[in-house]
Amino acid sequence: MKLQMSKFSKWASLLFVILMVVAMVAGCGNNAPEVTEPANQGGEVSAPTEKPAVEEPKAEEPKAEEPKAEEPVVQISRPASGEYGWLSNTDGQFPITIIDGSGQEITIEEKPQTIVSVQASHTEISFALGLGEQIVGVSDYCNYPEEALTKEKIGAQEMNVEKIINMMPDLALVTDYHYKNHAAILDQFKEIGINVVVINSADSFAHTYTTIQLIGGVTGTIVKADDIVIDMQQRLAEVIKKAEQVTEVAKVWVEVSPAPDIYTTGSGTFMHEMLEAVGATNAAGHLEGWNKLTEEEIVVLMPDVIVTTYGYYVENPEDGVYARTGWAEVPAIKNKRVYDVDSDTVTRSGPRLIDGVELLGQIIYPEVFK
């Protein structure tokens, strides 16, 4: 009898152990924080900063073509930290002196022949300004335009300092992140003759315009920069004008990362500004910045349209949303209005932002924005 008992208890304890292990594995499965969480890859988070105060335009461009927009033609606005200032006549002639994102005066003697960019948005802007030849180094995340993929990679938030110093570019475009955390390295760059321009992260259209103009100014392409900005402003004005025709305002829920950690864009982000421009309501507009919401909180919002931006690393995101249990009553699910958009066009502070706005308009109000 003793033998039988011990055999039974042996199996019982084995079963117990297996159950515990299964429970632990299931529990541990969700613990690893997903590093690839947000939709954008280049660290381009729109952190909730206060809206930049608008300054009177320092009219330096010769042709002041007035667009039909409410917004003035050329604006220099002050970002949250530091300011961009023009201290010399910016008719494209070098040397020019500016105040960059770190608040320091930077003088660029000659037009830079070689440029290194550590952020995807700056790379896009530079290419749009026609500087494809001058760009010699890009970040690991620069993927637009196609030509950017052929350039030498020099790191991103963690820069490959040796490589950059070896290249000795005339100009290095860095971000406020690098200034805050690796100011010593930026000083090293300056010591050996690399011009360093700190560009703060943009979180609004206005800020993006000034970024484009700043890059244009320091690279001697200010005229093209103004063209791009005016074009963007005009197209945005057209979108806003069309949005006036909207009769039924749609409530839009934006997701930048999939379940179970669903993050959305509140006020003070690009998406928010875009949704307002096309005449829609941001379901998360009452929150500031990027926020994580639970499924219950989202369903309660009852959005009419759901927009996801993580299609580039999740297959068929729309199906994932439709498959969610408990969401059957949500209008967006009932009317099959879940769409995925290219995250680069809606989160990257570059010239393609305007493409993102127009795309959003077409998705949300197809009758109005044909």
Add this chain to the structure above:
Amino acid sequence: MDKSSIRKSSSNRILIGMYIFSGAFLFLAALLGLLVSSVTVPVPSIIHIILQNSIGLSWMEDIPRNLEMIIWNIRFPRVLLALFIGAALSLAGAAFQGLLRNPLADPYTIGVSSGASLGSVLVLYFQINLLGLGSFSLPVVAIIGGFVALMIVFGMTRLSNRGMAIETIILAGIIISAFIGAIVSLIIAISSQEDMRQILYWLMGSVGMRGWSHLQLFIPFFLIGAAILLLHHRELNALAMGEESAQHLGLDVKKRKIWILVGASLLTGASVAVSGSIGFVGLVIPHLVRLITGPNHRHVLPLSMLTGGAYLVLADLIARTIIAPKELPIGVITALVGAPVFAILLMRRFGRGKS
């Protein structure tokens, strides 16, 4: 009598050989770390730049300023930092394994590293800039954090056990580590994506983008901590028998324990403060060294330093060249290499035990 003296001299020779080998290994590793990188610089230039900047010896002209900067301001301090941190972690690991009489002990067991990690994470999350120290704030706050964690562990131990028993210290350390780890997870959970990436990257450990300033901050802690531990090699040997036996051997166990803990914590706290938590160095290296030297701490401690330093230099070399121009976090390399090595050591132990 004669036999033992003969034995002693031959084992002496082995030991001397070990020291020479480790020293040479370290030197070669450092050399390799200097010569090989994602950017190729001709070897004579490298030697010249280093000699010129350190002892003023110069025979070449027209070395481009940027090459000099790469070697002297970036690569050299990086290799040195890897060397010292590897030495520090291995030394602390050996001391902890001896003190706690636990082969699984590593520098992160008693919570100092958690405290340092929390300090750093707080700096990253709140963007603290202490007294205008700029990027220096992070290591300083981290060291303070490590120290505070150690104090809490000591306090907790004292409250539960007057004699500061080792088992109690381990338990208190694990509790504090777990708690602080939870706070770090909390901060990660509520931080924005950008902060989160920054924090996680920092936690994975790196010796890059540091420079001379971080090295200068680290060296004093290293020297003091190493001195304390190296001088306590006899005490560590005695403690290996158990605390009671050590007491009977005449050791002031309580006092010595605290000294050893403080020394090892100085090394660990400063390492984590400067380079994040690089794992598998303090755990594996002492075991490797003990394979050859046996358990005598007189030799285990210094040889762990030498071997650990070489190991981390090579790990950093691999981390920055294997997928150049991208960089892998150094903790990944040490784990990928360290875990299999540890497994092999484990199996050898079992093998020996069975026979």
